[in-house]
Amino acid sequence: xxxxxxxxxxxxxxxxxxxxxxxxxxxxxxxxxxxxxxxxxxxxxxxxxxxxxxxxxxxxxxxxxxxxxxxxxxxxxxxxxxxxxxxxxxxxxxxxxxxxxxxxxxxxxxxxxxxxxxxxxxxxxxxxxxxxxxxxxxxxxxxxxxxxxxxxxxxxxxxxxxxxxxxxxxxxxxxxxxxxxxxxxxxxxxxxxxxxxxxxxxxxxxxxxxxxxxxxxxxxxxxxxxxxxxxx
Amino acid sequence: xxxxxxxxxxxxxxxxxxxxxxxxxxxxxxxxxxxxxxxxxxxxxxxxxxxxxxxxxxxxxxxxxxxxxxxxxxxxxxxxxxxxxxxxxxxxxxxxxxxxxxxxxxxxxxxxxxxxxxxxxxxxxxxxxxxxxxxxxxxxxxxxxxxxxxxxxxxxxxxxxxxxxxxxxxxxxxxxxxxxxxxxxxxxxxxxxxxxxxxxxxxxxxxxxxxxxxxxxxxxxxxxxxxxxxxxxxxxxxxxxxxxxxxxxxxxxxxxxxxxxxxxxxxxxxxxxxxxxxxxxxxxxxxxxxxxxxxxxxxxxxxxxxxxxxxxxxxxxxxxxxxxxxxxxxxxxxxxxxxxxxxxxxxxxxxxxxxxxxxxxxxxxxxxxxxxxxxxxxxxxxxxxxxxxxxxxxxxxxxxxxxxxxxxxxxxxxxxxxxxxxxxxxxxxxxxxxxxxxxxxxxxxxxxxxxxxxxxx
Numbered sequence: 001x002x003x004x005x006x007x008x009x010x011x012x013x014x015x016x017x018x019x020x021x022x023x024x025x026x027x028x029x030x031x032x033x034x035x036x037x038x039x040x041x042x043x044x045x046x047x048x049x050x051x052x053x054x055x056x057x058x059x060x061x062x063x064x065x066x067x068x069x070x071x072x073x074x075x076x077x078x079x080x081x082x083x084x085x086x087x088x089x090x091x092x093x094x095x096x097x098x099x100x101x102x103x104x105x106x107x108x109x110x111x112x113x114x115x116x117x118x119x120x121x122x123x124x125x126x127x128x129x130x131x132x133x134x135x136x137x138x139x140x141x142x143x144x145x146x147x148x149x150x151x152x153x154x155x156x157x158x159x160x161x162x163x164x165x166x167x168x169x170x171x172x173x174x175x176x177x178x179x180x181x182x183x184x185x186x187x188x189x190x191x192x193x194x195x196x197x198x199x200x201x202x203x204x205x206x207x208x209x210x211x212x213x214x215x216x217x218x219x220x221x222x223x224x225x226x227x228x229x230x231x232x
Numbered sequence: 233x234x235x236x237x238x239x240x241x242x243x244x245x246x247x248x249x250x251x252x253x254x255x256x257x258x259x260x261x262x263x264x265x266x267x268x269x270x271x272x273x274x275x276x277x278x279x280x281x282x283x284x285x286x287x288x289x290x291x292x293x294x295x296x297x298x299x300x301x302x303x304x305x306x307x308x309x310x311x312x313x314x315x316x317x318x319x320x321x322x323x324x325x326x327x328x329x330x331x332x333x334x335x336x337x338x339x340x341x342x343x344x345x346x347x348x349x350x351x352x353x354x355x356x357x358x359x360x361x362x363x364x365x366x367x368x369x370x371x372x373x374x375x376x377x378x379x380x381x382x383x384x385x386x387x388x389x390x391x392x393x394x395x396x397x398x399x400x401x402x403x404x405x406x407x408x409x410x411x412x413x414x415x416x417x418x419x420x421x422x423x424x425x426x427x428x429x430x431x432x433x434x435x436x437x438x439x440x441x442x443x444x445x446x447x448x449x450x451x452x453x454x455x456x457x458x459x460x461x462x463x464x465x466x467x468x469x470x471x472x473x474x475x476x477x478x479x480x481x482x483x484x485x486x487x488x489x490x491x492x493x494x495x496x497x498x499x500x501x502x503x504x505x506x507x508x509x510x511x512x513x514x515x516x517x518x519x520x521x522x523x524x525x526x527x528x529x530x531x532x533x534x535x536x537x538x539x540x541x542x543x544x545x546x547x548x549x550x551x552x553x554x555x556x557x558x559x560x561x562x563x564x565x566x567x568x569x570x571x572x573x574x575x576x577x578x579x580x581x582x583x584x585x586x587x588x589x590x591x592x593x594x595x596x597x598x599x600x601x602x603x604x605x606x607x608x609x610x611x612x613x614x615x616x617x618x619x620x621x622x623x624x625x626x627x628x629x630x631x632x633x634x635x636x637x638x639x640x641x642x643x644x645x646x647x648x649x650x651x652x653x654x655x656x657x658x659x660x661x662x663x664x665x666x667x668x669x670x671x672x673x674x675x676x677x678x679x680x681x682x683x684x685x686x687x688x689x
């Protein structure tokens with residue numbers, strides 16, 4: 001029983017770790033980490049508090065960089081001539097009134113996990129490839145990308161799979177940069193990263209109403225979701 | 233007056249257009265040159281890595297000592313990965329290279345499996361030597377073909393960047409094999425390599441890219457076949473709904489023919505937007521997974537409370553005594569992974585995931601795919617090591633926090649009984665798995681706190 005408690009005191013422990021990591025950083029002119037969807041910590045509170053005071057944000061000050069925080073940051077960035085990507089990087093930190101000094105050596109060894117950046121990248125491709133699809137179709141497209149990472153015939157990283165030449169139409173024609181990712185695409189990407197796969201390991205998908213090579217129809221078709229065929 | 237002004241203006245416009253056009257052309261040339269540099273680098277990297285692969289494989293076969301064999305096998309692993317990476321960076325639209333890439337990935341994976349085996353005292357047997365010799369011969373052939381291609385391309389001043397865009401980008405998620413014309417026709421050499429590598433016999437070994445893993449069958453499906461109508465009923469009874477909510481099936485369930493053949497049910501609430509997607513296996517009528525697409529916008533539950541909800545849900549659905557393994561935060565939801573206990577032993581392969589909405593505690597996601605693929609009656613062997621002996625095998629600089637028995641998956645899809653030693657090094661927590669029969673250190677996982685959850689990597 002005692003061990004179970006240690007294993008999974010989810011929120012409290014993570015918040016404590018975030019605090020520990022941040023308090024290890026120097027106090028003045030400090031380096032501020034970049035913030036994006038899924039991050040937690042007192043620096044997220046700082047962003048939410050500032051954006052609320054300036055009228056960009058009306059959500060809870062909960063230290064969690066959720067969808068409403070992303071929206072508020074995008075509004076703030078658009079209004080201030082910054083790239084509206086929903087990510088609080090050095091430029092946005094400066095515009096918020098927290099300029100960062102050049103980073104000192106990274107001497108703290110807290111748990112460094114980038115999970116948010118994978119969600120961001122996946123959500124962009126899901127938006128580019130499946131914005132009109134039902135939710136489960138969006139999860140399926142994200143799952144295909146992750147299945148490719150685990151498949152011997154494809155590059156061994158998410159970015160490698162996504163930016164492979166001609167692999168995804170929305171990357172080839174630049175559509176993934178044309179609009180901010182959908183809210184549902186973020187959730188779909190996170191569900192896929194957490195293990196949901198409506199395609200049971202598919203590595204191809206296509207829209208049969210668009211011109212595709214006859215070769216793809218020789219693959220083993222697993223399912224049809226929305227306007228897409230999924231196969232392996 | 234007007235007639236004199238017009239030619240002047242036209243001239244001015246023409247001159248401006250010319251200057252603008254020249255500027256655009258210069259910019260385009262610069263972009264093309266920088267793109268060309270990236271592609272050329274990938275192409276020459278590919279040639280070098282494949283050539284080195286052949287040489288190193290020969291050295292691995294020649295070496296007699298463990299040290300030399302391990303050194304060369306690990307170089308095969310590294311160079312095969314680099315070659316696969318370089319190949320996947322080339323703009324080969326319309327040319328299918330999946331067998332070539334699989335060949336390189338398998339070669340590296342195979343070498344990695346051999347070197348692990350060699351490091352723990354295994355021998356390089358006759359069968360392994362034959363396979364390595366086959367790899368050596370294939371990479372020699374590939375190397376010759378790539379060198380031939382290079383001299384043809386270099387001879388005519390071929391530019392990779394000039395191929396980009398000339399054949400248009402169509403289709404989604406698919407490299408389209410279509411005939412290549414004109415200056416790019418030399419690239420058909422990649423298709424020639426592909427054709428040969430497609431015909432290689434299946435390669436079976438104890439690694440993640442072994443061909444037998446593609447054909448794994450579910451072991452956890454019990455019971456007879458269910459009908460489409462029964463599947464809808466099963467899904468409606470299984471999903472977690474707020475009291476009084478009525479969900480209707482949206483249309484006839486589709487057939488899904490993946491590793492677990494299933495009916496895909498969609499449930500919908502009248503006059504509401506969210507949908508619930510659920511797959512019910514045709515054999516046995518098990519709910520394979522479900523997802524509720526409703527967004528969760530508020531947060532009222534804590535982590536412990538959410539865990540209790542997930543546990544209760546599983547117990548109600550026929551999964552008693554499940555052990556929580558990890559949790560991941562997802563917007564305002566928590567995803568917990570559980571594994572069943574058999575006589576106090578944690579069965580890692582039989583994983584089940586549950587997603588809890590933190591606004592009202594509803595279960596908005598469930599995934600039993602790993603469970604249904606792996607679960608079966610296991611005859612667990614009696615451990616030959618004691619827990620204390622297993623702890624003794626772990627790194628002595630670690631502060632041990634606990635030990636328990638677990639069944640864990642091996643890279644090749646097998647299972648071993650191991651002691652899970654939970655230990656801290658500095659601020660970080662690790663799970664060290666020590667084989668309970670042989671005492672071998674099988675695997676190490678790191679526990680990380682990520683976005684409000686506890687993940688194991």
